[in-house]
Amino acid sequence: MTGTTNGTSNGAPGGSKRPVRIAGASGGFSDRQRAISSLAKLDVDVIVGDWLSECTMTLHGAQKVDNEKLRAEGKLMEEPVGLFDPTFIENLAPALPDIARKGIKVAVNAGACDTALLASNVEAEVRRQGLDLKVAYVEGDEVTDTVNRLIKKGEKFTSLMTGEDLKDWGYTPIYSQCYLGGAGIAEALKNGADIVVCGRVADAAPAIGAGMWWHDWNRDKDFDQIAGSLICGHLVECAAYVTGGYFSGFKRLMDGCNNLGFPIAELFADGSCAINKEPDTGGEVSVGTVASQLLYEIQGPLYYGSDATANIEGIVMTQDGVDRVRVTGVKGYPPPTTTKVGMTAVGGYQAEFHVYICGLDLEAKAEWVEKQIRYSAGDAVKELSCFKFSLNGYCPDNPRNQDVATCDLRVFVQTQNKKLVDKSTLDVPGFNRWCMDNGLQGCPGWTLGNDQRQSEGKLYYEYYVSLLDQSEVQHRVVLPWLDNKSIDVRPSTDLKVYPRDQPSYETKDAVDLKQFGPTTRGPLGWVVGGRSGDKASDANVGLYVRHDDEWDWLRSLLTIDKIKYLLDEEYKGGKIERFEIPGIRAVHFLLRDHLDRGFNSTSTYDTLGKNVGEYLRAKWVDIPNKFLARGRF
Template structure:
């Protein structure tokens, strides 16, 4: 029997209904709310909500949005509106919400209704009201009695345009440059809302709350505020705890073994990693578990790994609160159960993050496969020929990049492992340079194809040339918007569309753009750790990395205290620059530590060549920065290796 089975007395034939009796244990102490994380993005598994609704949970939350989906949905919305004004919209377009969400939700609705489970998600994207109507229609089709509310106010295109005209500079969070220096014109803007609106909707009887761009962790914050009745103007420690709880489960299986450095020991059940369940306590601490009878694990390693994902520094900002991470602590309370505490809360920032989408131009890519010896010389041969074929057209290219990807090992065991990809990537605002079929001359494809018979030894093209035809891409710009400019509202359709305005927190604080950054205090002499073996750092160091637009974050962690002293002393900002090698482009690097999980974190400013929709690199989301650095060789103390590798 799990610890939670003894925490609270359950009502017969029921579950959460928001009443004091159901939220409170028999001894009068408010019990934790059980929140299940059902989705970390549009690519997550469709069984999630249905499976989780069968378990002992009070609420199900999920995140379906990313900067990629925000950009694409927002751009399509503007295109649709333009066609509608011009009378060229021949039929009503598909809703600009997550197209997989209803398929995920619909099978779970009977259990949600029977057990009184609450649902809060951000799947509404750019058509939150429409998705609400679609969900309500499905509820009625199944003959159920569920109230569906929605949250609005995240779409701020008009507000941003007005402020631009009034002289607002909108400096970039990544580079510090002003919007006017960006070189692109925003067509759509969407800001991040917090969880207070979700809490208001639940307070007014909603069973399902559909949101657009609320922050990934906001559904958990909203559920926690509602369940525990926290004062959002004062209870910053508790709300900050819920923000980190939400961060831990917002990416679903990321916290149960997905993207985990120790993945090799989880291979047996990797086909079905469990979705996470968090018990969020009245003091803001939480315990992370997973679905029973599923693969993966919940350990300090998997939870620490997810904590380090996509953070920016010691301060984790939300619209409701700012969480201070340096004092966080984790311990295992049992198999597949990790308790998380020690998060401190500060007043929320006066601003919230806003993402702006702009038309970037057109892009295309061509792949040449080369094999065996002298790969770099072969790649140079191809590059010289293609650049010559392009001629004066290169003047109209904003990006013309050749990258040799892979290597041929010594004495290769087969031909495939000896084969590498030479990727040729272009971007331009001139559609005619790239938007040609493979038979047309001129055009990007022909610059590459014309050189096939004078190519390097083994020059081989792929049999699918569709990538070499031009496609539209979008640029994405991240800045800050005053919370006072956001019209955060909750709409209750079952009450004749009653609207509730959600005010900002009464106490807010201005924070500098750059977070505190520091090297370790009292570094150890690395010689004290004894004899060493040179090898990949990842033999003993775990890591997670991610993106925030063009910034990349990367956090490293170890399993033992003496390894922590070694890690914090080894990994200085200077050391990371050296390890990045050719990947380091000269940007600012910020550093801080989380001793409670033996972690060192770095923020690599403007490292990723813009963001997902416009980047010219393979690592579109920064997820491989950490794996690249784990593969770099360092001197590892032999006593650490004797304990076993990740």
């Protein structure tokens, strides 16, 4: 693939070999809306952004199915809205004059389930401002018909999480969307696009596309370089996560935490990168913050993408100045023959009820309430797929006020029977009434939550993740300014079959923990940082230390059995996989099927797996005193 910009060869203006400067403007729909406008004022070449997650894919996909049904029934009179990120135009519009004046390229996945419509809206905004910018879009991620056809042909679609086949899932997919790589984005930029709007390209794909275009990489051979861009994209895809968001050392960043800076990556021709951040903002770019983001939502030593596979075991991060970290050591392999596909199904209805209990004997009080509510539910429990009671919080010794002595008893239900959770008024039989019935029979310290809206049932969705052959994907680029010319984007000619399970191992040459001297018992997080995240029902967690001698201690301490012990009641009995990244002193664990399905259907508070790491950091271990003398996270 060849690439040009400003009419020159080799990508960079004037034919130079300088790195492409890629600014990360969004990590999700809840990110700061100032980002694109702020970054467009800086010296950057490409602005990328990620607006999608499994949550938004599911909700947008389900809404698209509903819209199509209403349209078929003649009930949908207007053009549907809400099938792409609703905030994107407001984020982009103020930046357009700078983007046009400075020749900055933009590549984003905000199109969700209606990419062509969002691209059309962007075009309209460009015209409204009187600017000359070409808007392309990438399609092919929606694969509902393809998945249904393959199901009829007997395709098993084995779950990446549980290893079970789709037929055993118990739900019928209504919408399917696969993950595209960055090659389509590169093709759009090669053909003169200024703004490339995508649907479900992978989070890192915009950075991969920018690197392919700028550096003119051969996508069938240059796997080290493309894999490096994959990791570069992963580091900036969540915006401020790499500049201090969710960082274990957050306390030292308190000054300026009101406005963390967005990241800017320099992606070099060899695939290595340097991470920086916008000036005059809070947060920091350090080996700690960058290592934390690397560890977020990875699955093992191999990071799979549709354009390349990256091996991150040998990655090295070096502090290369204030707010600048150089990232090297990524090894590239051919991409897999498959890409990830997510399937959405209607799960049923869910609701929750909250009782506040206070003071002493909290577990006994919670048991009292649970027995009474289960008695009130009677035989209706047979129609519940989930009926869960969880006591959250505790009353400290000699509490300083009543609020801190009060805990939340959450009652959560899921059912196919909508009538059981249909209304939340006090006179309707069903879930709300089961909980309300016992108010005057309650335990001491029982208090009714004053907002009953959560006890009214809401539709929820199940999400299933499997693999789809890349040969089944119709990946293409559409260029509206050339009479809607479309360009098919083929997979790489060099693909490889990888096993479902990645390499997992305990440490080599473990050391005797006694050699580290006297210890103090305390939270692991006093000296260990961590990050965790979700991939459907799998949870990953990476734990790392700051000093070389601490690395020998960490890798020897954190065995798979030790993690099971530290998880305590949170360990669900699933498989745990382990590997190490010595270059950032990190041990990584993948907790298979740990999260009670995923964001849209989970019954837990930790809907995204982000709290697994902090839970483990709060668990107590024996910590060498010499480590504590250096100061805590």
